[in-house]
Amino acid sequence: MLQLHALRCIPGLLLAGLLQAAEPASVGRGAPDPLIPPDIVGSEGKGYFTGAGIPADNAPIFAARDGAVPDGIEPLALDIFSTRDFYQDRALWSDPRYYRCNSAVGLEQIWGAYEVPLIGDDPPRTAAWGFCDRDYPREQIVSPYGFATAKAHFEALLTEATAKGGPTRHTAATLPAWSGRYGRQRDKRLAWFNGATLQIPTYLSLLTPDYQQRFVQQMYHYSGDNSAQWPGSYCWPEGFMRRLAQYGGASVQLLLTPDLVLDMRNAAKTLVTQIHIGRRFNEEGVVPRLGPDVPQWFGETIGFWDGEALITWTSNVQGWISHGGFEYSSKLQSIEIYTARKDAAGALLGLHHEVVLYDPEALVEPVRIVHLLDRLPDQQTLDPLTIMECIPQSFPVSGVTTPMSPGQVVEYRVPDIFGRPWAKIWEEYHEQGMQRPQPAKSRFGL
Amino acid sequence: MSSLNRATVTAACLALLGSPAGQAHHSFAMYDSGKTLVLTGIITQVDPNPNHLQVFFAPLNAARDQVEKDARGEPVVWAVEMDGAALAARDGITVNGLPRGTIVSVGLHPLRNGHTGGGRGENGFYRCPADTPPPPGKHCDSVAGAVALGEGSLQAVP
Numbered sequence: 316m317l318q319l320h321a322l323r324c325i326p327g328l329l330l331a332g333l334l335q336a337a338e339p340a341s342v343g344r345g346a347p348d349p350l351i352p353p354d355i356v357g358s359e360g361k362g363y364f365t366g367a368g369i370p371a372d373n374a375p376i377f378a379a380r381d382g383a384v385p386d387g388i389e390p391l392a393l394d395i396f397s398t399r400d401f402y403q404d405r406a407l408w409s410d411p412r413y414y415r416c417n418s419a420v421g422l423e424q425i426w427g428a429y430e431v432p433l434i435g436d437d438p439p440r441t442a443a444w445g446f447c448d449r450d451y452p453r454e455q456i457v458s459p460y461g462f463a464t465a466k467a468h469f470e471a472l473l474t475e476a477t478a479k480g481g482p483t484r485h486t487a488a489t490l491p492a493w494s495g496r497y498g499r500q501r502d503k504r505l506a507w508f509n510g511a512t513l514q515i516p517t518y519l520s521l522l523t524p525d526y527q528q529r530f531v532q533q534m535y536h537y538s539g540d541n542s543a544q545w546p547g548s549y550c551w552p553e554g555f556m557r558r559l560a561q562y563g564g565a566s567v568q569l570l571l572t573p574d575l576v577l578d579m580r581n582a583a584k585t586l587v588t589q590i591h592i593g594r595r596f597n598e599e600g601v602v603p604r605l606g607p608d609v610p611q612w613f614g615e616t617i618g619f620w621d622g623e624a625l626i627t628w629t630s631n632v633q634g635w636i637s638h639g640g641f642e643y644s645s646k647l648q649s650i651e652i653y654t655a656r657k658d659a660a661g662a663l664l665g666l667h668h669e670v671v672l673y674d675p676e677a678l679v680e681p682v683r684i685v686h687l688l689d690r691l692p693d694q695q696t697l698d699p700l701t702i703m704e705c706i707p708q709s710f711p712v713s714g715v716t717t718p719m720s721p722g723q724v725v726e727y728r729v730p731d732i733f734g735r736p737w738a739k740i741w742e743e744y745h746e747q748g749m750q751r752p753q754p755a756k757s758r759f760g761l
Numbered sequence: 762m763s764s765l766n767r768a769t770v771t772a773a774c775l776a777l778l779g780s781p782a783g784q785a786h787h788s789f790a791m792y793d794s795g796k797t798l799v800l801t802g803i804i805t806q807v808d809p810n811p812n813h814l815q816v817f818f819a820p821l822n823a824a825r826d827q828v829e830k831d832a833r834g835e836p837v838v839w840a841v842e843m844d845g846a847a848l849a850a851r852d853g854i855t856v857n858g859l860p861r862g863t864i865v866s867v868g869l870h871p872l873r874n875g876h877t878g879g880g881r882g883e884n885g886f887y888r889c890p891a892d893t894p895p896p897p898g899k900h901c902d903s904v905a906g907a908v909a910l911g912e913g914s915l916q917a918v919p
Contacts, residue, residue, distance in 0.1 A: 601857040607850030608857055609809045633809075645856070733808045733856075757862055759894075760827045761803050761819050761836055 343472045344624070344652040344669060346459040348685050350452070351504050355511040356418035357445035360430025365501040365561075369431060378416065380443040381435045388412065388447050395422070396439030400749040401535045408531055411514040414538070416447035419518055420503075420510035420561075422534050423639045426541040434541075442538065451513035453520055458671045458681035465648035465673040466603065469628040472650070473619060476626075482619035484593070490571050491623050491655060496697055497665060497688035499565040508684045509561040510639050522641055526677040528752075529642045532738060542745050544737035545638040547583030548716050550705035551732060552612050554635030556643055557582045559670060559684055563637065567688055568700045569666075576618065576625065585703045590618040590627050602646060604631035610645045625653040634676075636737065644676035656687070665689040714744025792870040792880040797918035799884075801900045803828055804863040805838055807856045809846035814854060816841050818865060825894040840878040841869045843886075852911030854886065864889035866900035868915050885913035 355363075358377035364370045378385040391412045398404055407413040414422060424430040425442060435441020462468035476482040485491075503511040510518075515534060519527045536542045547553055547563070558564040563582030570577040576590040594617045596603035605615040614632035618625055627650070634645040652669040666688040673681045691697060709718045710725050719725055730736035742751065802820035819828040819836040829837045843849045859865065868884025887901035888908045900915050901907040 607847040608855040609846040609850050610856060731806075733806060757803070759803050759819075759821065760830070761805065761862070 341472070341475060343460050343462065343468050343475070343650070344626070345654075346683075349455040349507065349683065352449075352451060352512050353504070354446070354449055355503050356416065356421060356449045356451075356514060358417055358421045358425060358433045358443040359503070359511065360424055360427065360433050363503060365503065373431065375431055375433060377433055377443040378446045380433055380441070382437065382441045383444075385416070385444050385447060388416070388444070390415075394439075395531075395535055395538050396442045398535070398539065401531055401539070402528070402749055402751050405528075408519060408527065409516045411447055411450075411516055414445075414515045414534065415442060416445040416514065417443070417538070418445055418511050418513060419515055419530075419534065420639055421445050422515075422538045423510070423543070425538055428537075428543060439539070445514075447514075449512075449514075450517055451507055453517055456507050456513070456517075456521060456682050458683045460671065460681075462671075462673075462681065465628055465630065465650050465671075466598075468650045468671060468673075469626070472621070472626050472652075476619060476621035479621070481621050482593075483622055485573055485620055487573055490573060491625075492663065493569050493653075493655070493666065494571045495569060495694045496691045496700065497567040497569065498691055499567065500687045500689060501561060501565055503561070506559075506561070506684050506686060508559055508640060518641070521678055521680070521682055523677060523679055526642055526644075529735075529738070532741065533636075533638075533642075536741050536745060540745050542714060542741065543638070543716065544711070544740050545716075546636065546737065547638075547705065548709050549711070549730070550583065550707045551730070551736065552633070552635060553582045553584050553586055554637060555613050555629070555632045555647065555649075556635070556637035556640055558586050558588065558613070559686070560637045560640060566700070579700060581701060581703055583703060583705045585700075586613060588613055588616055588629070590616045590625070592618055592620070596628070596630060602630050602648070603628075606631075610634070614647075614649075623655055627651045627653075633733075636735075641677060642735070643672075643674050646676045647672065647674040649673070663690055711740050714740050789880055791872055791874070792882070793873045794870050794882065795918070796871055797868050797882075797884060797916060798871050798879065799866065799868045799900060799915045799917045800839060801825065801864070801866040801889075801895060802839065804859050804861055804865060805836075806861065807854070807859050809850075809856050811845055811847070814843045814846040814849040816843060816854070816859065816865070816867070818867075821864075821894060824897045825899075837877060839869075841867055842878070842880045849911075852886075853888075853908070854910050858910075859888065862892075864892075864894050864901065865910075866895070866902060866915055868913065868917070881913075883913050885915045886910040887915065 360375050361369055362374040362376050384390050394413050394415060426432055426434050433443035503509050507513055522530060558580050564580040564586060566581045568579045574592050578588040580586040600608050610633035611631055612633050614629040616627050616629040618627035629649045632647045634643055636642045650671045654667045656664045656667050658664055668686040668688055670684045671681055709716050712725055731739060800820045802818035804818050806817040808815040817838055817840050819838050822829055831837050865888050867886045869879030870882050871879040888910055889901040889904050890906040893904060895901055895904050902915050
């Protein structure tokens, strides 16, 4: 049985979290922020550093590497690095040792995705271990609010605002002065969705069986055969959850008007959330929506103000993946609450962004992510936010992401964008001989 | 109205609506507008692309009890290109409205290069009632309870 290591807070980070504006108790927002653990699980090729490149004083984090095994740990005879068919190992998926106690991001970068590689000179034998005695409490991940649906959550918050005489109808003169640029706090410990603080079995406990298999499939192809298929590498869509990934979506620009708020973020493409203030969803279809019955890559979002709190509901999302995170379905919906973080004098320091995700197809229960956005200084002299048009430079060549030069000729298979194209590549090129569970055929032989 | 006319009119309407699909996305010359095939099959997937929604389906055999197979024994899959996803949704042509396994009939102008695809043009598109294929040799427009997804009829033109 794993023991959670003692949780303690990081003073500076905790302080940042506490500086959000004081709000009265609510049924659906403002619960205490999730705990911030002192350590990540590992392994991690460049320690706690989050910038580009490798710092001069780089300190990789691992429990053992180069063929060693952490003290007191009995390795499994078969793990995700050595297996020939991870589908057959389902009974082992819930044992952290199957992943050598690496976190999800630990596996993602173990071959050197953007870090110092920790795979060693003789993989799989030499792949590094994370710390088996570290994990993140599941109860700090799941929603503390008890709503089964985003609709119920949103309506409870709307009722709460109405009881106070709201929702607040801001004019251009009364809108909070939030328009401008922000940077998200990027410490690896700050959000579980960064993927660094929890063991993979804890991650899997949040997912339904089908999405557990999808997640382990992704983890295998980071670790077992080094065949990452990040959507952004091919300029495929980035998708809704990329807004919340550690690196993607960390550069933010907000533009507020009384009727529409734009939340723009950058990854391989510019990610735009349009928050329609005061509108209501058409709820006649499979999922609530504003426009036609067509899933949107960033969904459709309505919202209202409760004083200086902006409360939003996003639905009609196109199911997809944010690499290193869980796959999500087109049933995904979110409730998001933006509130101000101010200093003692009332000056805006940044925003507190609380996100509760509902996805009955992928998640066994709703989960919560909390981010802290810092308002950037010198707003009038910042470089403009780059509008990202992704230009394809890499292509899957025999199942391997391969940078190509102008003029080169490559055999190209058209991806099935709406059919898990990353997985199609894995299954064709990297799962030969595996016995993947197959869906039953219909009576028409399809 | 010819298929070319329909495409032209559709493009003009989209332009008026300010839709991005109103911008000329591609020529329709790859389709043989002088021919119309009418096929009945099982939906495999709907791709809700903003410029042109695509419906993928596996045609049923004449007996309407099995999908057609290729030489390797795999289902043959056809693609039919429609209006942009937002416009198509107004006719009920959506991912949610046409889940995998839905039985449909569609008229299409086939690709000139012989590949298994076509453009819908002005042709009809019908959804059979759930799990109810048409009788042998017939199409969904002959089945009680079938739903027409937009305008147009199912008339083959060899």
